[in-house]
Amino acid sequence: MTTPFKAMQAALDIVHSSPHPKNKIAASVFSESEGFLVSHTNHWPTTIALYIGMDTKIGNSSGTIHAETACLTDISKPTEGASLCVTDPFCPNCAKNIAEAGIKNIYIDERGFKKDFFKRRSGHFESMSMQIAERAGINVYALNMETESTIPILEVPEDYVPTEDSPIEYQELPQASEAAFTSAIEAAEKKHKRRKFAIALVEDMNGKTQALTARAHAVIGYTMQKPDEAIEVMRPIDKYSFIQEPINRLIMHLSRKGHTLIDGFLYCSQVPTSREQVNIIGADIHRITIGNTQRCRDPHGLRAMKQLSDARVLNYS
Ligand SMILES: [Zn+2]
Incomplete structure:
Protein backbone atom coordinates (compact mmCIF):
# COMPACT_ATOMS: atom_id res chain seq x y z
CA MET A 1 0.00 0.00 0.00
CA THR A 2 1.26 3.51 -0.81
CA THR A 3 1.14 5.64 2.31
CA PRO A 4 1.80 9.39 2.39
CA PHE A 5 5.14 8.55 4.07
CA LYS A 6 6.17 6.22 1.23
CA ALA A 7 5.11 8.79 -1.38
CA MET A 8 6.99 11.54 0.47
CA GLN A 9 10.06 9.29 0.66
CA ALA A 10 9.86 8.79 -3.13
CA ALA A 11 10.01 12.58 -3.50
CA LEU A 12 12.85 12.91 -0.97
CA ASP A 13 14.78 10.20 -2.85
CA ILE A 14 14.96 12.37 -5.99
CA VAL A 15 14.96 15.91 -4.59
CA HIS A 16 18.74 16.34 -4.89
CA SER A 17 18.58 15.51 -8.59
CA SER A 18 16.66 18.74 -9.21
CA PRO A 19 18.59 20.85 -11.77
CA HIS A 20 17.62 24.02 -9.89
CA PRO A 21 20.79 25.51 -8.40
CA LYS A 22 19.14 26.83 -5.19
CA ASN A 23 15.59 25.66 -4.60
CA LYS A 24 15.49 21.91 -5.01
CA ILE A 25 11.92 20.69 -4.60
CA ALA A 26 10.26 17.34 -5.31
CA ALA A 27 6.69 16.08 -5.22
CA SER A 28 4.74 12.85 -5.61
CA VAL A 29 1.14 12.33 -6.63
CA PHE A 30 -0.42 9.00 -5.69
CA SER A 31 -3.74 7.22 -5.66
CA GLU A 32 -4.44 3.97 -3.94
CA SER A 33 -7.65 3.34 -5.91
CA GLU A 34 -6.19 4.22 -9.32
CA GLY A 35 -2.88 2.55 -8.50
CA PHE A 36 -0.31 5.20 -9.41
CA LEU A 37 2.63 6.95 -7.81
CA VAL A 38 4.46 9.58 -9.87
CA SER A 39 7.34 11.73 -8.59
CA HIS A 40 9.16 14.69 -10.12
CA THR A 41 11.53 17.48 -9.13
CA ASN A 42 11.14 21.06 -10.28
CA HIS A 43 12.96 21.24 -13.62
CA TRP A 44 13.33 22.86 -17.01
CA PRO A 45 11.55 21.01 -19.83
CA THR A 46 14.24 19.55 -22.11
CA THR A 47 13.42 21.73 -25.12
CA ILE A 48 13.56 24.92 -23.04
CA ALA A 49 16.87 23.90 -21.43
CA LEU A 50 18.35 22.99 -24.84
CA TYR A 51 17.08 25.71 -27.14
CA ILE A 52 16.49 28.69 -24.85
CA GLY A 53 18.60 28.04 -21.78
CA MET A 54 18.07 27.90 -18.06
CA ASP A 55 19.04 31.51 -17.37
CA THR A 56 16.55 33.09 -19.75
CA LYS A 57 13.04 34.08 -18.74
CA ILE A 58 10.20 33.12 -21.09
CA GLY A 59 8.33 36.43 -21.23
CA ASN A 60 8.03 37.21 -17.53
CA SER A 61 7.94 33.57 -16.45
CA SER A 62 10.75 31.32 -15.35
CA GLY A 63 11.25 28.41 -17.74
CA THR A 64 10.85 25.88 -14.93
CA ILE A 65 7.95 23.58 -14.20
CA HIS A 66 7.30 23.21 -10.48
CA ALA A 67 7.48 19.68 -9.07
CA GLU A 68 3.78 19.51 -8.14
CA THR A 69 2.63 20.64 -11.58
CA ALA A 70 5.13 18.31 -13.30
CA CYS A 71 3.59 15.33 -11.49
CA LEU A 72 0.03 16.35 -12.35
CA THR A 73 0.73 16.52 -16.09
CA ASP A 74 2.48 13.15 -16.12
CA ILE A 75 -0.37 10.85 -15.06
CA SER A 76 -2.61 9.13 -17.59
CA LYS A 77 -5.20 8.06 -15.00
CA PRO A 78 -7.66 10.50 -13.35
CA THR A 79 -6.05 12.57 -10.57
CA GLU A 80 -9.46 13.42 -9.08
CA GLY A 81 -9.44 12.36 -5.41
CA ALA A 82 -5.67 11.62 -5.43
CA SER A 83 -3.11 12.86 -2.87
CA LEU A 84 0.02 14.95 -3.31
CA CYS A 85 3.22 15.00 -1.25
CA VAL A 86 5.71 17.83 -1.54
CA THR A 87 9.02 18.57 0.16
CA ASP A 88 8.25 22.29 0.58
CA PRO A 89 5.12 24.41 1.11
CA PHE A 90 3.40 24.91 -2.25
CA CYS A 91 3.17 28.22 -4.14
CA PRO A 92 -0.16 29.83 -5.20
CA ASN A 93 0.25 28.80 -8.86
CA CYS A 94 0.65 25.15 -7.89
CA ALA A 95 -2.25 25.53 -5.44
CA LYS A 96 -4.49 26.56 -8.35
CA ASN A 97 -3.29 23.63 -10.47
CA ILE A 98 -3.72 21.18 -7.58
CA ALA A 99 -7.29 22.48 -7.04
CA GLU A 100 -8.19 22.20 -10.71
CA ALA A 101 -6.72 18.67 -10.88
CA GLY A 102 -9.11 17.58 -8.12
CA ILE A 103 -6.46 16.61 -5.54
CA LYS A 104 -8.04 15.81 -2.16
CA ASN A 105 -5.05 15.77 0.26
CA ILE A 106 -1.73 17.61 0.34
CA TYR A 107 1.13 16.44 2.57
CA ILE A 108 4.08 18.77 3.18
CA ASP A 109 7.39 17.65 4.71
CA GLU A 110 7.48 19.48 8.04
CA ARG A 111 11.15 20.35 7.48
CA GLY A 112 10.10 22.46 4.49
CA PHE A 113 8.60 25.04 6.85
CA LYS A 114 11.98 25.57 8.50
CA LYS A 115 13.96 26.40 5.35
CA ASP A 116 15.03 29.98 4.61
CA PHE A 117 13.46 29.61 1.20
CA PHE A 118 10.06 29.24 2.86
CA LYS A 119 10.64 31.95 5.45
CA ARG A 120 11.09 34.45 2.61
CA ARG A 121 7.81 33.40 1.00
CA SER A 122 5.57 32.38 3.85
CA GLY A 123 3.25 35.37 3.22
CA HIS A 124 2.02 33.88 -0.06
CA PHE A 125 1.56 30.49 1.54
CA GLU A 126 -0.79 31.84 4.20
CA SER A 127 -2.56 34.53 2.19
CA MET A 128 -3.00 32.58 -1.04
CA SER A 129 -1.92 28.92 -1.21
CA MET A 130 -3.80 27.89 1.94
CA GLN A 131 -6.83 30.02 1.02
CA ILE A 132 -6.99 28.31 -2.36
CA ALA A 133 -6.73 24.86 -0.74
CA GLU A 134 -9.48 25.70 1.75
CA ARG A 135 -11.89 27.01 -0.88
CA ALA A 136 -11.23 24.03 -3.14
CA GLY A 137 -11.86 21.62 -0.25
CA ILE A 138 -8.34 20.17 0.00
CA ASN A 139 -7.02 18.79 3.31
CA VAL A 140 -3.48 19.88 4.14
CA TYR A 141 -1.13 18.04 6.51
CA ALA A 142 2.49 18.29 7.58
CA LEU A 143 4.43 15.03 7.78
CA ASN A 144 7.16 14.40 10.29
CA MET A 145 9.27 11.80 8.53
CA GLU A 146 11.36 10.92 11.58
CA THR A 147 8.47 10.09 13.90
CA GLU A 148 6.12 9.12 11.02
CA SER A 149 3.45 11.41 12.43
CA THR A 150 0.84 13.46 10.59
CA ILE A 151 0.02 17.00 11.74
CA PRO A 152 -3.27 18.42 10.42
CA ILE A 153 -3.00 22.01 9.14
CA LEU A 154 -6.37 22.20 7.42
CA GLU A 155 -9.19 19.67 7.47
CA VAL A 156 -12.21 20.31 5.30
CA PRO A 157 -15.64 18.92 6.29
CA GLU A 158 -16.50 15.72 4.36
CA ASP A 159 -19.66 17.21 2.85
CA TYR A 160 -18.04 20.45 1.64
CA VAL A 161 -18.71 21.15 -2.05
CA PRO A 162 -16.73 24.02 -3.63
CA THR A 163 -18.56 26.63 -5.73
CA GLU A 164 -17.93 26.33 -9.44
CA ASP A 165 -19.30 29.28 -11.43
CA SER A 166 -17.78 28.42 -14.75
CA PRO A 167 -17.28 24.68 -15.17
CA ILE A 168 -15.44 23.32 -18.20
ZN1 LIG B 1 4.72 25.87 -7.29
Whole structure:
Protein backbone atom coordinates (compact mmCIF):
# COMPACT_ATOMS: atom_id res chain seq x y z
CA MET A 1 0.00 0.00 0.00
CA THR A 2 1.26 3.51 -0.81
CA THR A 3 1.14 5.64 2.31
CA PRO A 4 1.80 9.39 2.39
CA PHE A 5 5.14 8.55 4.07
CA LYS A 6 6.17 6.22 1.23
CA ALA A 7 5.11 8.79 -1.38
CA MET A 8 6.99 11.54 0.47
CA GLN A 9 10.06 9.29 0.66
CA ALA A 10 9.86 8.79 -3.13
CA ALA A 11 10.01 12.58 -3.50
CA LEU A 12 12.85 12.91 -0.97
CA ASP A 13 14.78 10.20 -2.85
CA ILE A 14 14.96 12.37 -5.99
CA VAL A 15 14.96 15.91 -4.59
CA HIS A 16 18.74 16.34 -4.89
CA SER A 17 18.58 15.51 -8.59
CA SER A 18 16.66 18.74 -9.21
CA PRO A 19 18.59 20.85 -11.77
CA HIS A 20 17.62 24.02 -9.89
CA PRO A 21 20.79 25.51 -8.40
CA LYS A 22 19.14 26.83 -5.19
CA ASN A 23 15.59 25.66 -4.60
CA LYS A 24 15.49 21.91 -5.01
CA ILE A 25 11.92 20.69 -4.60
CA ALA A 26 10.26 17.34 -5.31
CA ALA A 27 6.69 16.08 -5.22
CA SER A 28 4.74 12.85 -5.61
CA VAL A 29 1.14 12.33 -6.63
CA PHE A 30 -0.42 9.00 -5.69
CA SER A 31 -3.74 7.22 -5.66
CA GLU A 32 -4.44 3.97 -3.94
CA SER A 33 -7.65 3.34 -5.91
CA GLU A 34 -6.19 4.22 -9.32
CA GLY A 35 -2.88 2.55 -8.50
CA PHE A 36 -0.31 5.20 -9.41
CA LEU A 37 2.63 6.95 -7.81
CA VAL A 38 4.46 9.58 -9.87
CA SER A 39 7.34 11.73 -8.59
CA HIS A 40 9.16 14.69 -10.12
CA THR A 41 11.53 17.48 -9.13
CA ASN A 42 11.14 21.06 -10.28
CA HIS A 43 12.96 21.24 -13.62
CA TRP A 44 13.33 22.86 -17.01
CA PRO A 45 11.55 21.01 -19.83
CA THR A 46 14.24 19.55 -22.11
CA THR A 47 13.42 21.73 -25.12
CA ILE A 48 13.56 24.92 -23.04
CA ALA A 49 16.87 23.90 -21.43
CA LEU A 50 18.35 22.99 -24.84
CA TYR A 51 17.08 25.71 -27.14
CA ILE A 52 16.49 28.69 -24.85
CA GLY A 53 18.60 28.04 -21.78
CA MET A 54 18.07 27.90 -18.06
CA ASP A 55 19.04 31.51 -17.37
CA THR A 56 16.55 33.09 -19.75
CA LYS A 57 13.04 34.08 -18.74
CA ILE A 58 10.20 33.12 -21.09
CA GLY A 59 8.33 36.43 -21.23
CA ASN A 60 8.03 37.21 -17.53
CA SER A 61 7.94 33.57 -16.45
CA SER A 62 10.75 31.32 -15.35
CA GLY A 63 11.25 28.41 -17.74
CA THR A 64 10.85 25.88 -14.93
CA ILE A 65 7.95 23.58 -14.20
CA HIS A 66 7.30 23.21 -10.48
CA ALA A 67 7.48 19.68 -9.07
CA GLU A 68 3.78 19.51 -8.14
CA THR A 69 2.63 20.64 -11.58
CA ALA A 70 5.13 18.31 -13.30
CA CYS A 71 3.59 15.33 -11.49
CA LEU A 72 0.03 16.35 -12.35
CA THR A 73 0.73 16.52 -16.09
CA ASP A 74 2.48 13.15 -16.12
CA ILE A 75 -0.37 10.85 -15.06
CA SER A 76 -2.61 9.13 -17.59
CA LYS A 77 -5.20 8.06 -15.00
CA PRO A 78 -7.66 10.50 -13.35
CA THR A 79 -6.05 12.57 -10.57
CA GLU A 80 -9.46 13.42 -9.08
CA GLY A 81 -9.44 12.36 -5.41
CA ALA A 82 -5.67 11.62 -5.43
CA SER A 83 -3.11 12.86 -2.87
CA LEU A 84 0.02 14.95 -3.31
CA CYS A 85 3.22 15.00 -1.25
CA VAL A 86 5.71 17.83 -1.54
CA THR A 87 9.02 18.57 0.16
CA ASP A 88 8.25 22.29 0.58
CA PRO A 89 5.12 24.41 1.11
CA PHE A 90 3.40 24.91 -2.25
CA CYS A 91 3.17 28.22 -4.14
CA PRO A 92 -0.16 29.83 -5.20
CA ASN A 93 0.25 28.80 -8.86
CA CYS A 94 0.65 25.15 -7.89
CA ALA A 95 -2.25 25.53 -5.44
CA LYS A 96 -4.49 26.56 -8.35
CA ASN A 97 -3.29 23.63 -10.47
CA ILE A 98 -3.72 21.18 -7.58
CA ALA A 99 -7.29 22.48 -7.04
CA GLU A 100 -8.19 22.20 -10.71
CA ALA A 101 -6.72 18.67 -10.88
CA GLY A 102 -9.11 17.58 -8.12
CA ILE A 103 -6.46 16.61 -5.54
CA LYS A 104 -8.04 15.81 -2.16
CA ASN A 105 -5.05 15.77 0.26
CA ILE A 106 -1.73 17.61 0.34
CA TYR A 107 1.13 16.44 2.57
CA ILE A 108 4.08 18.77 3.18
CA ASP A 109 7.39 17.65 4.71
CA GLU A 110 7.48 19.48 8.04
CA ARG A 111 11.15 20.35 7.48
CA GLY A 112 10.10 22.46 4.49
CA PHE A 113 8.60 25.04 6.85
CA LYS A 114 11.98 25.57 8.50
CA LYS A 115 13.96 26.40 5.35
CA ASP A 116 15.03 29.98 4.61
CA PHE A 117 13.46 29.61 1.20
CA PHE A 118 10.06 29.24 2.86
CA LYS A 119 10.64 31.95 5.45
CA ARG A 120 11.09 34.45 2.61
CA ARG A 121 7.81 33.40 1.00
CA SER A 122 5.57 32.38 3.85
CA GLY A 123 3.25 35.37 3.22
CA HIS A 124 2.02 33.88 -0.06
CA PHE A 125 1.56 30.49 1.54
CA GLU A 126 -0.79 31.84 4.20
CA SER A 127 -2.56 34.53 2.19
CA MET A 128 -3.00 32.58 -1.04
CA SER A 129 -1.92 28.92 -1.21
CA MET A 130 -3.80 27.89 1.94
CA GLN A 131 -6.83 30.02 1.02
CA ILE A 132 -6.99 28.31 -2.36
CA ALA A 133 -6.73 24.86 -0.74
CA GLU A 134 -9.48 25.70 1.75
CA ARG A 135 -11.89 27.01 -0.88
CA ALA A 136 -11.23 24.03 -3.14
CA GLY A 137 -11.86 21.62 -0.25
CA ILE A 138 -8.34 20.17 0.00
CA ASN A 139 -7.02 18.79 3.31
CA VAL A 140 -3.48 19.88 4.14
CA TYR A 141 -1.13 18.04 6.51
CA ALA A 142 2.49 18.29 7.58
CA LEU A 143 4.43 15.03 7.78
CA ASN A 144 7.16 14.40 10.29
CA MET A 145 9.27 11.80 8.53
CA GLU A 146 11.36 10.92 11.58
CA THR A 147 8.47 10.09 13.90
CA GLU A 148 6.12 9.12 11.02
CA SER A 149 3.45 11.41 12.43
CA THR A 150 0.84 13.46 10.59
CA ILE A 151 0.02 17.00 11.74
CA PRO A 152 -3.27 18.42 10.42
CA ILE A 153 -3.00 22.01 9.14
CA LEU A 154 -6.37 22.20 7.42
CA GLU A 155 -9.19 19.67 7.47
CA VAL A 156 -12.21 20.31 5.30
CA PRO A 157 -15.64 18.92 6.29
CA GLU A 158 -16.50 15.72 4.36
CA ASP A 159 -19.66 17.21 2.85
CA TYR A 160 -18.04 20.45 1.64
CA VAL A 161 -18.71 21.15 -2.05
CA PRO A 162 -16.73 24.02 -3.63
CA THR A 163 -18.56 26.63 -5.73
CA GLU A 164 -17.93 26.33 -9.44
CA ASP A 165 -19.30 29.28 -11.43
CA SER A 166 -17.78 28.42 -14.75
CA PRO A 167 -17.28 24.68 -15.17
CA ILE A 168 -15.44 23.32 -18.20
CA GLU A 169 -17.95 22.86 -21.04
CA TYR A 170 -18.20 19.52 -22.83
CA GLN A 171 -19.43 18.73 -26.32
CA GLU A 172 -19.25 15.20 -27.67
CA LEU A 173 -18.02 14.92 -31.25
CA PRO A 174 -18.28 12.01 -33.69
CA GLN A 175 -14.51 12.33 -34.32
CA ALA A 176 -11.61 14.78 -34.16
CA SER A 177 -11.24 16.67 -37.43
CA GLU A 178 -10.27 20.15 -38.59
CA ALA A 179 -13.93 20.80 -39.43
CA ALA A 180 -15.16 19.76 -35.97
CA PHE A 181 -12.37 21.85 -34.35
CA THR A 182 -13.31 24.92 -36.41
CA SER A 183 -16.99 24.63 -35.62
CA ALA A 184 -16.28 24.21 -31.88
CA ILE A 185 -14.15 27.39 -32.04
CA GLU A 186 -16.88 29.30 -33.90
CA ALA A 187 -19.55 28.25 -31.40
CA ALA A 188 -17.34 29.30 -28.45
CA GLU A 189 -16.56 32.65 -30.11
CA LYS A 190 -20.28 33.39 -30.35
CA LYS A 191 -20.88 32.39 -26.75
CA HIS A 192 -17.86 33.97 -25.07
CA LYS A 193 -17.56 37.00 -27.39
CA ARG A 194 -14.25 38.75 -26.77
CA ARG A 195 -13.50 36.96 -23.51
CA LYS A 196 -10.42 34.77 -23.38
CA PHE A 197 -11.18 31.07 -23.77
CA ALA A 198 -9.40 27.87 -24.77
CA ILE A 199 -10.56 24.67 -26.44
CA ALA A 200 -9.06 21.19 -26.43
CA LEU A 201 -10.23 18.15 -28.37
CA VAL A 202 -9.67 15.13 -26.19
CA GLU A 203 -10.25 11.42 -26.00
CA ASP A 204 -11.94 10.61 -22.70
CA MET A 205 -11.52 7.47 -20.57
CA ASN A 206 -14.38 5.81 -22.51
CA GLY A 207 -12.70 6.43 -25.87
CA LYS A 208 -15.18 9.18 -26.82
CA THR A 209 -14.06 12.41 -28.53
CA GLN A 210 -15.00 15.58 -26.66
CA ALA A 211 -14.49 19.30 -27.28
CA LEU A 212 -13.69 20.99 -23.97
CA THR A 213 -14.02 24.75 -23.56
CA ALA A 214 -12.64 26.76 -20.61
CA ARG A 215 -12.74 30.44 -19.81
CA ALA A 216 -10.33 32.36 -17.62
CA HIS A 217 -11.94 32.22 -14.19
CA ALA A 218 -11.26 32.41 -10.49
CA VAL A 219 -9.91 29.13 -9.20
CA ILE A 220 -12.41 26.46 -8.07
CA GLY A 221 -14.20 27.50 -4.87
CA TYR A 222 -14.21 31.25 -5.60
CA THR A 223 -17.23 32.92 -7.10
CA MET A 224 -17.26 35.91 -9.40
CA GLN A 225 -20.99 36.31 -8.87
CA LYS A 226 -20.73 38.14 -5.55
CA PRO A 227 -19.36 41.63 -6.28
CA ASP A 228 -17.26 41.88 -3.08
CA GLU A 229 -15.62 38.53 -3.66
CA ALA A 230 -15.06 39.21 -7.37
CA ILE A 231 -13.19 42.44 -6.52
CA GLU A 232 -11.09 40.58 -3.95
CA VAL A 233 -10.32 37.79 -6.41
CA MET A 234 -9.39 40.12 -9.25
CA ARG A 235 -6.71 41.83 -7.17
CA PRO A 236 -3.30 40.27 -7.78
CA ILE A 237 -0.91 39.81 -4.82
CA ASP A 238 2.61 40.48 -6.09
CA LYS A 239 3.07 38.19 -9.11
CA TYR A 240 0.19 35.89 -8.15
CA SER A 241 -3.55 36.03 -8.72
CA PHE A 242 -6.61 33.95 -7.88
CA ILE A 243 -7.53 33.80 -11.57
CA GLN A 244 -6.79 30.57 -13.39
CA GLU A 245 -6.02 31.11 -17.07
CA PRO A 246 -7.94 28.89 -19.52
CA ILE A 247 -5.00 26.85 -20.87
CA ASN A 248 -3.91 26.04 -17.31
CA ARG A 249 -7.48 25.09 -16.46
CA LEU A 250 -7.71 22.76 -19.45
CA ILE A 251 -4.33 21.10 -18.87
CA MET A 252 -5.24 20.40 -15.23
CA HIS A 253 -8.78 19.30 -16.06
CA LEU A 254 -7.37 16.76 -18.53
CA SER A 255 -5.34 15.32 -15.62
CA ARG A 256 -8.35 15.40 -13.31
CA LYS A 257 -10.45 13.29 -15.67
CA GLY A 258 -7.72 11.22 -17.33
CA HIS A 259 -8.47 12.70 -20.77
CA THR A 260 -5.85 12.61 -23.53
CA LEU A 261 -5.35 15.69 -25.71
CA ILE A 262 -5.65 14.80 -29.39
CA ASP A 263 -2.43 16.04 -31.00
CA GLY A 264 -2.78 19.37 -32.78
CA PHE A 265 -6.18 20.28 -31.34
CA LEU A 266 -5.48 22.94 -28.71
CA TYR A 267 -6.80 26.46 -29.26
CA CYS A 268 -6.65 29.75 -27.38
CA SER A 269 -8.69 32.78 -28.47
CA GLN A 270 -5.70 35.06 -27.75
CA VAL A 271 -2.00 34.65 -26.98
CA PRO A 272 -1.66 32.73 -23.69
CA THR A 273 0.31 34.25 -20.79
CA SER A 274 4.00 33.42 -20.41
CA ARG A 275 3.24 30.90 -17.64
CA GLU A 276 0.53 29.20 -19.72
CA GLN A 277 2.98 28.82 -22.61
CA VAL A 278 5.63 27.29 -20.33
CA ASN A 279 3.00 24.93 -18.91
CA ILE A 280 2.01 23.86 -22.44
CA ILE A 281 5.61 22.79 -23.04
CA GLY A 282 5.77 21.18 -19.59
CA ALA A 283 2.72 19.12 -20.50
CA ASP A 284 4.59 17.90 -23.61
CA ILE A 285 2.28 19.68 -26.05
CA HIS A 286 3.99 20.94 -29.21
CA ARG A 287 1.36 22.84 -31.16
CA ILE A 288 -1.30 25.47 -30.44
CA THR A 289 -3.71 27.42 -32.62
CA ILE A 290 -4.23 31.08 -31.63
CA GLY A 291 -7.30 33.16 -32.54
CA ASN A 292 -5.95 36.70 -32.25
CA THR A 293 -2.13 36.71 -32.29
CA GLN A 294 -1.97 40.45 -31.48
CA ARG A 295 -3.97 40.20 -28.29
CA CYS A 296 -2.69 39.07 -24.90
CA ARG A 297 -3.34 39.76 -21.22
CA ASP A 298 0.05 41.49 -21.07
CA PRO A 299 3.01 42.20 -23.41
CA HIS A 300 5.10 39.46 -21.74
CA GLY A 301 2.96 36.76 -23.34
CA LEU A 302 3.62 38.20 -26.81
CA ARG A 303 7.36 38.18 -26.08
CA ALA A 304 7.16 34.58 -24.82
CA MET A 305 5.42 33.56 -28.05
CA LYS A 306 8.21 35.12 -30.13
CA GLN A 307 10.93 33.41 -28.05
CA LEU A 308 9.30 29.97 -28.17
CA SER A 309 8.36 30.29 -31.82
CA ASP A 310 11.86 31.47 -32.89
CA ALA A 311 13.47 28.63 -30.93
CA ARG A 312 10.90 26.20 -32.45
CA VAL A 313 10.01 24.92 -29.02
CA LEU A 314 6.29 25.45 -29.66
CA ASN A 315 4.46 25.64 -33.01
CA TYR A 316 1.86 28.38 -33.34
CA SER A 317 -0.74 28.46 -36.10
ZN1 LIG B 1 4.72 25.87 -7.29
